[in-house]
Amino acid sequence: MIAQLRGTIVRTDDQQTILDVQGVGYAVNISGRTQGQLGAMAGEVALLTEMQVREDSMTLFGFLDLAERDAFRLLITVQGVGAKAAMAILSVLSPSDLTNAIIAGDKAMVARADGVGPKIAQRVVNELGEKIGKITSLGGALAIGDSAAGTAGGLDGAAAGLFGDAVSALVNLGYGRAEAHSAVMRVQAKAGGDNLSDMIAAALREMGT
Structure with a gap:
């Protein structure tokens, strides 16, 4: 090979x-x-x-880079996703964006790829949810090492709850779930914190609002 x-x-x-x-x-x-x-x-x-x-x-x-190659390898394990569809997805989503979309359950982001309909996009989100830790890099944002990815990289209960509340608040303000998730993740990686209002404000700054 x-x-x-x-x-x-x-x-x-x-x-x-x-x-x-x-x-x-x-x-x-x-x-x-x-x-x-x-x-x-x-x-x-x-x-x-x-x-x-x-x-x-x-x-x-x-x-x-390894991140894109590993994302490709994961994508082609999904039923109905061939090499062409995997490359189409990676044309519109970086490995980091793909990871965030899967964590957030945002099939609309995946469906932006040419030739990838909502059914296939949903399958990508569902089937890769348990495998996403195998992507070796998140473009320098925040490494995900295992199935704890669903709680923003293994935060403890209180921090994970705060994280979820911040994402939900941003979604209620009209932002996309994946965009909100990524912004809060960056805030958590940089500074952490235990104040919901401060976290939301920092996430809004991350999104340039």
């Missing part, structure tokens, strides 16, 4: 890049987010890869 390629980009378009590795050109399928990142890079690049082998084809999928 090809697990990584290092070489020079020949061309990148339509969510595929051609990587020249010592004179051999490899066609690697990438997410829209990765395509945007590669567009700003020059010289030699390294891509982590997953290879799918079928009777009539061998297809490579490339990722700039």
